[in-house]
Each structure stands twice: as structure tokens, then as C-alpha cells.
Amino acid sequence: MAFLCRSAASLLKSSRAAPAVVRAARGYSAGGPYEYILVEKRGEKSDVGFIQLNRPKALNALCDGLMRELGEALDAFEADGEVGAIVLTGSEKAFAAGADIKEMQNRTFQECYGGNFLAHWNRVSTVKKPVIAAVNGFALGGGCELAMMCDIIYAGEKAQFGQPEILLGTIPGAGGTQRLTRAVGKSLAMEMVLTGDRINAQNAKQSAFELTLAEGNRLEKRLFHATFATDDRKEGMTAFVEKRKASFQDN
Ligand code: CAA
Numbered sequence: 001m002a003f004l005c006r007s008a009a010s011l012l013k014s015s016r017a018a019p020a021v022v023r024a025a026r027g028y029s030a031g032g033p034y035e036y037i038l039v040e041k042r043g044e045k046s047d048v049g050f051i052q053l054n055r056p057k058a059l060n061a062l063c064d065g066l067m068r069e070l071g072e073a074l075d076a077f078e079a080d081g082e083v084g085a086i087v088l089t090g091s092e093k094a095f096a097a098g099a100d101i102k103e104m105q106n107r108t109f110q111e112c113y114g115g116n117f118l119a120h121w122n123r124v125s126t127v128k129k130p131v132i133a134a135v136n137g138f139a140l141g142g143g144c145e146l147a148m149m150c151d152i153i154y155a156g157e158k159a160q161f162g163q164p165e166i167l168l169g170t171i172p173g174a175g176g177t178q179r180l181t182r183a184v185g186k187s188l189a190m191e192m193v194l195t196g197d198r199i200n201a202q203n204a205k206q207s208a209f210e211l212t213l214a215e216g217n218r219l220e221k222r223l224f225h226a227t228f229a230t231d232d233r234k235e236g237m238t239a240f241v242e243k244r245k246a247s248f249q250d251n
Contacts (some may be wrong), residue, residue: 036066039073041083049077049086049129059097060090062121062142071123078127088150089134090143092158098141101168112251118142124149126208136160145172148179155201162198183208194221214240 018170038052051073053060060066070088077083081128099118107117124131124146134145136156144161148154155161171177172193180189184199184207192199199207227233231251239246 049083053090059094061100061101094137095135095139096143143177147176159201160198164196167196
């Protein structure tokens with residue numbers, strides 16, 4: 001997952017080839033009909049699956065019904081040979097303000113544990129086609145986690161990412177502690193999870209780049225170490241020391 005701090009507008013606006021888009025949208029049956037999301041195919045070739053979270057009064061809080069519909073739409077786009085990539089977005093004000101607190105409020109431990117609450121949310125991260133999150137406004141709690149499940153995040157200027165679960169007396173439950181650490185680094189992730197503070201797109205991007213470099217360096221170091229288990233590494237260095245041409249055996 002990568003944070004790209006760039007206007008999400010290009011992903012959000014409809015293609016100029018409006019008639020084709022409208023035809024594609026009308027003729028398209030990506031599951032549906034849907035109550036909480038808008039679904040259509042966009043692009044001149046109708047090859048972009050477009051899903052917009054559409055619960056404006058609740059700032060796109062991720063209720064069970066919405067997440068079920070999202071799963072159905074993703075299944076439909078995954079099965080659609082015409083679709084090459086999927087865009088997931090919300091509104092200018094909110095990508096999603098988290099799991100639906102009102103739905104969760106009276107859940108018991110037994111219900112959550114026994115029913116493996118939130119397990120089905122994982123569908124976004126198992127889609128084989130690239131999924132791009134176009135984020136503006138609040139991406140909080142489950143909303144931040146949902147964005148991080150996508151392969152790429154395009155963040156608009158008003159985007160705010162946060163894991164404020166601690167302020168509700170709980171912790172992230174849909175991968176936030178794990179993906180945020182990888183996305184922005186342990187230090188900032190710990191700070192966000194322990195305080196509930198939000199970061200904007202610029203912070204997310206800067207931190208993401210730091211981690212990408214750090215991760216890359218760690219991986220590189222391990223691969224470097226692994227070369228010391230090969231005969232060719234020994235031969236190459238020995239040949240240098242003995243001032244002769246190396247004779248590599250691909251071992
Ligand atoms: N669940 C349910 N309803 C929510 C919601 C949520 N996560 N977030 C916002 N809403 C509702 C509000 O209750 C309100 O509804 P009513 O008009 O019926 O009262 C409506 O959306 C508008 O919200 P506000 O009036 O609060 O709007 P605001 O602009 O003043 O504040 C906000 C916006 C800062 C995002 C604030 O709504 C907020 O803090 N929301 C909760 C964010 C949160 O804690 N998210 C984490 C949820 S837990 C989770 O996600 C667990 C997990 O890991 C999966």
C-alpha cells in the first residue's frame with residue numbers, strides 16, 4: 001500500500017465520455033441494487049470499477065449493510081473481465097468515519113468473538129485486481145483501515161487519517177495496528193493509535209516514504225547477507241583478492 005499525496009479529483013470525476021459511462025452504468029449489474037454505495041463502470045473502455053461509499057448523513061460510517069454491499073460489488077468487479085482496476089472512494093467530507101459506533105455500541109464480547117466480528121471486512125485486501133482508494137475528508141478508524149487495505153491511496157488535500165479507537169475505549173480491529181505501522185512507521189503509528197490524533201495527507205506521504213526506504217534497506221540487507229550463503233560470493237571476493245577473473249558456477 002502506498003500513500004500518494006495528490007489530488008484525488010482525477011479519480012473522482014466522471015470520464016468525459018459521459019454517454020458511454022452512463023450506458024455502462026445503466027446496463028451494469030454489479031450485484032445491487034445497493035442502499036449504501038454507488039457502483040458504476042467508468043473510463044472510455046468501461047474498464048474501471050468505481051465504488052463510492054454513500055451514507056452521507058453518517059459520514060460513511062461502515063455499518064454491516066455497507067460492508068456487505070461493498071463485498072458484493074468487489075466480487076462482481078473481480079469477476080468482470082472488462083474491469084482492470086477498481087477505485088474506492090467516499091465524499092469530499094468523509095471517505096469513512098469508521099465502523100458504525102451506533103451498531104457496535106451494545107455488542108457483547110461473546111457476539112464479537114463467536115461471530116468473528118469484522119472478519120468479512122478483509123475482502124478488500126484479497127481482491128486480485130488493483131484497488132485504489134481515493135480519499136478526502138475523514139478516514140478514521142475502520143475508514144483508515146479500509147483505505148490501507150487498498151493497494152494505493154490517492155489522498156486529497158482535505159484527507160485526515162486517524163485511528164481514534166482509543167478515544168472510544170477500544171483498539172483498531174480491522175488491521176490498523178499492523179498496516180499503519182507498515183504505512184507510516186512504528187513511531188508515528190504508535191503515536192496515532194495511543195493518542196487518537198490524526199495526520200493529513202502530507203504527513204502520511206512523508207512518513208510512508210521514510211518507511212519505504214527503511215523497509216527497502218532492511219530487505220536489501222537480508223538479501224546481502226543471503227549472498228554469503230553462496231559459493232559464487234566466496235569465489236567473486238576470493239578472485240578479487242587473488243587478482244584473477246572470477247569463475248562463477250551459479251551456485
Ligand atoms: N459511527 C456511527 N455514526 C457516526 C460515526 C461512526 N463512526 N461517525 C460519525 N457518525 C455520525 C454522527 O453520529 C452524526 O450522526 P447524527 O447527526 O445522527 O448525530 C453524523 O455522523 C455526523 O457526525 P458529527 O456530528 O460528529 O460530525 P462532525 O463533523 O462534528 O465530526 C467526526 C466528525 C470527527 C468524524 C466525528 O463524527 C467522529 O469523531 N466520529 C467518530 C470517529 C471514530 O471514532 N471512528 C472510529 C470508529 S471505531 C472503529 O472504526 C473500529 C475499527 O477498527 C473497525
